[in-house]
Amino acid sequence: MQWHAEKRVDDDTLRHPADGDAWKNFDIENDWFARDPQNVRLGLATDGFNPFGIMSSSYSIRPVVVMPYNLPPWKCMTEPFMMLSLLIPRRNSPGKDIDVYLRPLIDGLKDLWEYGVWTYDAYKNEHFQMHVAVLWTINDFPAYEDLSGWSTKGYLACPVCNKDAPSRKLRNKICYMFHRRFLPHGHVWRKSRMFDGKVENRSHPKYLSGKELLHQLNSIKENDFGKHPNKMKRKRTPEELNWTKKSIFFELSYWEKLKLRHNLDVMHIEKNICDNLLGTMLNIEGKTKDNVSARLDLEDMKIKKELHLKKMDDGSYLMPVACYTLSKEERKKFCCFLKSVKFPDRYA
Structure with a gap:
């Protein structure tokens, strides 16, 4: 569990999550946590699937899995070291109500961060106070909405661009085709008119800190989970942008300071x-x-x-x-x- 600190080679090559900026930024913000390499860093992944293999069935089950990143990369994502923390059985996706099911897990993570747990290290043959932190979540784009609270539909679907999302209405759909803004200034493709008939001169969107996101979330009304006969679907106000709720993960005291909170898994994209x-x-x-x-x-x-x-x-x-x-x-x-x-x- 101390491989990331004792045996990892740090040569600016990304081989392990510890080589990334998000991990290093977390160490700077929480130096007391980083000083003890035995403290556990977790990734949290979730996705829904049909357990019966019948595509016409509406039944869905959603596991919530955590995996420890202290281990080397050839172990941390393998079956023996992945821990099933929750199993959410429903007839359909829980949507934003997933926070109700995550409540026991979040409460446990808060205790593990603030107080830790007295643990035995079999390798060193000693006891120590172990603390735990979740560095990010891993999910597909629909689950991104459920966990983060940012709707991945409509004109502001891009969570990175936030309110500066340059979408465009075509005949039958909303199109997000302004990806050239992420290219370096002076790139030849920025000057090409083959993509949308225009030259792209805009810079990439501003990175929003957790404090700025929480400022946006203050305009959201308190969320009522579940369905009720008197509960009517309402249109979001301009101040609410594409937010549907304040994610339960913000109850973790370190969550707003994370540089990277949610990841899209490569499997779905590929x-x-x-x-x-x-x-x-x-x-x-x-x-x-x-x-x-x-x-x-x-x-x-x-x-x-x-x-x-x-x-x-x-x-x-x-x-x-x-x-x-x-x-x-x-x-x-x-x-x-x-x-x-x-x-x-x-x-x-």
């Missing part, structure tokens, strides 16, 4: 991007993102004229083939390549 890319390149019906609606959006934005729908003499419309759409022969070669890929465990 899978979704891969599905969309393959569906578009292979032109799979129902899965491709290159459809009539997308072509009309390009026409509205006045970009990529070669992909605009072309009206034929008989009144129908022709959708030109895009350069990224594979032909029948190219699809065969691509599928043969995937079939030939070998994995260490012979399974994929």
Whole structure:
């Protein structure tokens, strides 16, 4: 449990959470905690799934798992060291009511931070007062809303941009396509008009501290959990931005000072991007993102004229083939390549 302090090599290469800025910033803010490497740092992960494997069933179960980051990276995320702290069985997702289920866990974490627990170290053959802290949560984007209290829907869906989220209304959806603002100033893609027909001159959004977030949360009315016949859904005021509640994690005294509170797990992001890319390149019906609606959006934005729908003499419309759409022969070669890929465990 002291690997992160005694055996980790700190050479500015990110191999372990202890190499990141969030961990180091936490040590600076809580030096008394960092002085004892035996104190435990946890990550908290949650996601809902259907335990019966039937997609048509509305039943859902949500485990809340914590894992210790004191261990080396090849151990801390493995099954023997992951601890199931909660199991939330419901017919549907708990939504913002997840705080009700998290109450016992948060109360325990508050005691472990403030008072600690008298613990035996088998390696050193001694007792010590162990304190525990949760550094961040790991979840997909819908669960981000449940845990953080920031709605991931609408014009202000981006929790990083906060009230400075530059979204755009297209024909059938809200689009978040202003990601070039995160590029360095002077980057060649900032000057390109291929993305939305405009040059991007804005800088990246301002980083908001926990104190600034709490100032925003002061405008939110006290949250009533659960459903009630007299409880009516109301529209949020402009001062509330996209906040739906004050997260229960802010009851942890160190939470507002954390540099990184919520992480999006790589698995969901990689899978979704891969599905969309393959569906578009292979032109799979129902899965491709290159459809009539997308072509009309390009026409509205006045970009990529070669992909605009072309009206034929008989009144129908022709959708030109895009350069990224594979032909029948190219699809065969691509599928043969995937079939030939070998994995260490012979399974994929």
